[in-house]
Amino acid sequence: MKELHIQGGNSTPEIQGDWERGVLAMRGDSYPENSFEFFGEVIQWLEDYLGQDGRPLQLELRLVYMNTSSVKAMMDIFDLCEDAFGKGREVRVSWYYDPRNDRVFDLAEEFREDCSFPFEILADGGA
Template sequence: MTNIEIAATQSTPAIHADSQAGRLVMRGDSYPENSFAFFAPIIEWTERCIAEHGAVSVDLYLLYLNTSSVKAMMDLFDLLESAHQNGRKVGVNWYYDQQNVRVAELAEEFKEDCNFTFEIIAETAAGE
């Protein structure tokens, strides 16, 4: 299983998927022209990671998501929920700037539909 390293652009988040650690990290804004094409390999990687290792941890540092990115995240969380229901160890940590209330509210909306571990963590502007 290979790792994924995608540098952030103006409209896409940086992606770091470490198969050895079973960890997926997304950082930045997400409003790609084609969210399906952008997120497909990430969702595929997550499926493989869960199948091979039985676990995955997702750390999100997302600042802005457009509607199609929200749909892609819903697909990812549905995958995690299904894995959780099948006894897999999955979890999400969503970090947000405490001054960005919209991101916190979005994370809360996602969390409401998830039965797996889903933490929403406020950070100061300095990342403390």
Template sequence: MDNLDIPQTNASPAIRADWEAGLIAMQGDSYPENSFELFQPLIDWVEAYLAQPERPLRLELELLYLNTSSIRALMDILDLLEEAHRKGRQVSVRWSYDGANERVGELAAEFKEDCTFPFDIAAKV
């Protein structure tokens, strides 16, 4: 499978998925007009990656703002990771955010509540 590289825009985050490294990174705001169109390639990538033999997958987030449809898409991705974790797959999330933006920290904590895999939340000063 190829790497995935979706450039950042004013309304959508940069999304990079590295097949060899087992790493997905998302950074920026996420309020695109069509979240399905933006996130479906990433969801397809995650499904393909997790269908391969046992290799860890790490998701690194540095998201500043997410609209409702982006939150739903991220939930779908985390659900895929949760399912893989329950089957014994090594998956993890690290969500870094600006410590001055308490709302993002609270949102990350809400996501973490539903996950049983390692999920770190780090406020940057």
């Protein structure tokens, strides 16, 4: 179907959506001027993917810093995942963080508390 690639910038993460593999990956800082606009394409890709044939979805996150509006957008993404998981879709998150940055671990932990699907928080020395 369709691949998604958003080049990362100073205030925006790099985002890759691999339709065939069922992987949505995000890497970098996220504090765009308009998070709703920036993440709109990502949310649309995710809605399209989850509306298809029921294949598994894997989110691979290496997010370092997120402003409040990016956190809200990520909550919307996790809500879509939660809804799909509740309908029997295999969904899992792997959130990689630099072990020297406790704030990222704490943020990932807050998200994980609200999710019932598999959600790993993994130390990544190469992040």
